Amino acid sequence: MSYCVHVLYDGYSKMENGKMRANCSCTLIKGPNNMIVDTMTAWDKEKLLSGLDSSGVSCDDIAYAVGTHGHSDHLGNLNLFTKAKHIVGFTVSYGDEFFIHPFETGEAFKIDDxxxxxxxxxxxxxxxxxxxxxxxxxxxxxxGDLFEREEDIADPSLWKYIAGSEDPESQEKHRNEVLLLADYIIPGHGPMFKVTSLMKETALGSAACNDK
Structure with a gap:
């Protein structure tokens, strides 16, 4: 099955005049099962609709709408996608129907191959x-915010303290797994980046140390 990835908008996070300004990356995945991932804030409706229109896709064409986690800058426009099944964190739903899926055991939600x-x-x-x-x-x-942006690989304080982490040990484990799995990563608050061989070697070494 053939898919292509379109980053509609790069996320960002920055301090301005003592205040945090942030919005998430918004990604369209086009293919047999169209998907939108992280729909920005509730103030971004027209921006999101414009991005979809530029990609030749309407809200009703989306089969799955994903919010990578429950923070408001990632969920603001899920209501536009009423034809889609919604996955918000570990919750899967359609209308008032909720589906049990054991994400908490580590099981992936497989849509297709x-x-x-x-x-x-x-x-x-x-x-x-x-x-x-x-x-x-x-x-x-x-x-999502598993990675704040590419720079947080060299500077872990960006994901541990600036973005905040409820469970740094778990987050580091999953970061290493994703670095070993991916050719490219779209982080929650920065542009897509290529995973280099050095990133993979470092992740492999870190994972091996944590397994001891």
């Missing part, structure tokens, strides 16, 4: 990430 939602808790206790196999980029992981 090329698209799945995996549990990656740490930033919050119920974070998820989307793993998509593409023809042009290889494996792309839309990671």
């Amino acid at each position: 090329s698209l799945q939602v995996i549990p990656t808790p740490g930033h919050t206790s119920a974070d998820v990430s989307v793993v998509v196999k593409t023809k042009d980029l290889g494996t792309v992981v839309v990671a």
